[in-house]
Amino acid sequence: MIGPPANTRIWIAAGVTDMRSGFNSLAAKVQMVLEKDPYGGHVFIFRGRRGDLLKALYWSDGGLCLFAKRLEKGRFAWPRADAGVVALTTAQLSLLLEGFDWRQPVEAVRPRSAL
Template identity: 55%
Template sequence: MIALPSSTRIFLACGTTDMRKGFDGLAVLVQQVLETSPHCGALFAFRGKRGDLVKLLWYDGQGLCLYSKRMDRGRFIWPTTKTGKVSLTSAQLSMLLEGIDWRRPERTTEPLLAG
C-alpha cells in the first residue's frame, strides 16, 4: 500500500457496497451516504457483499485514486452496522487489509519476565 500522510482520516462505509462501482459511483456514495466530500483528503473504504473485495477511494490533492484488494482466502473484517461510517487509524487499516481482526488485535509474543 502507498504511504498516506499521517494526518489522513480513514473511514469505512458500513454495510456492503456494489463493487461494480468505480470512481464516480463511490464518490457519489461518499457524498450522499457518508455526507462528506470525496475531495476532502480522507480515505474511504468499501467492502463487497461476499467480503473478499475491498476498494479504497482517496483524493491525493491532484485527483481521485481508486485501489482494490481481493482476498484469495478469508474475508475482510467489517462492522456489522448497516448504516453510517466508522473511523480507523492507519494501523487498523493495515490490519484490516491483511485480514486481521482490527477490532481485537492480540499480541503474539509473551511479555519478558524480569529475573
C-alpha cells in the same frame, strides 16, 4: 504498506457496496450516504457482498485514486452496522488489508526477561 499522511482520516463505509462502482459512484456515495467530502484527502473503504474484495477511494495530488484488494481466502472483517461510517487508525487499516480482524487485535505475548 505505505500509509496515508498523518492528518488523513480513514473511514469504512459500513454495510455492503456494489463492487461494480467506480470513481464517480463511490464519490457520490461518500457525499450523499456518508455525508463526507470525497475530495478532502481522506481514505474511504468499501466492501462487497461476498466480503473478499475491498475498494478504497482517496483524493491525492489533484485526482481521485481507486485501489482494490481481494483476499484469496477468507473475508475482510467488517462492522456490523448496515449504514454509516467507522473511523480507523492506520494500524487498524494495516490489519484490515492483511486480512486480520482489526476490531479485536490479539496482543503479542512477550517473554519475561531473565534477571
